[in-house]
Amino acid sequence: MASSALFWKVAAISGATAVGFGAFGAHGLKKRIADPAKLASWGTAAQYQLIHSVALLMASGNPVAASLFTAGMTMFSGSIYALTLNPEKFKFLGPVTPIGGVCLIAGWLVLAFGKKGGPPKFPRC
Structure with a gap:
């Protein structure tokens, strides 16, 4: 299924960027933001x-759950x-955060x- 392979790639890229963003938050962002609450939010x-x-x-392999997880992570x-990088410029995104959280919950x-199709069937690399 083509969507399975696409979601697999999105997940792998998302995982890689999450590690990168986490490292940036732990090291590079501290030079730019002093507020511990903002750093915690980033984490x-x-x-x-x-x-x-x-x-x-x-x-x-579950396009509904995969779509919800993708939308939820993004939002x-x-x-x-x-909002951590520029709260004034991105103030309009405040209401998006809980919508994303609802998407994550809905995915689960x-x-x-x-x-119930048994264990996931992973796409071949």
């Missing part, structure tokens, strides 16, 4: 992105990254209560 965004990148790998983590619920 939360990177952690959720990384966790849900793995979830997306596992859900790559939840993406809005936090933007789709996995829990959706079709």
Whole structure:
């Protein structure tokens, strides 16, 4: 299935960027932002992105759950990254964060209560 391979690649790229964003938050961002709460928010965004990148790998054969995880990571983590870097410019993204969180929760619920097809079938590399 073509969408499985696409979600697999999105998950792998998302995982790689989550590690990069986490490292940037732990090292480079400290030179730019002194507020510990903002640094903690950045760390939360990177952690959720990384966790849900793995979830997306596992859900790559379930297009509904995979779409929800992709949308959720983009909205939840993406809005936090933007709001941390420039809260005034990206103030409009404030309401996007909880919508992203709802998408992440919905992705897990789709996995829990959706079709039970056994263990995930991973695309061949």
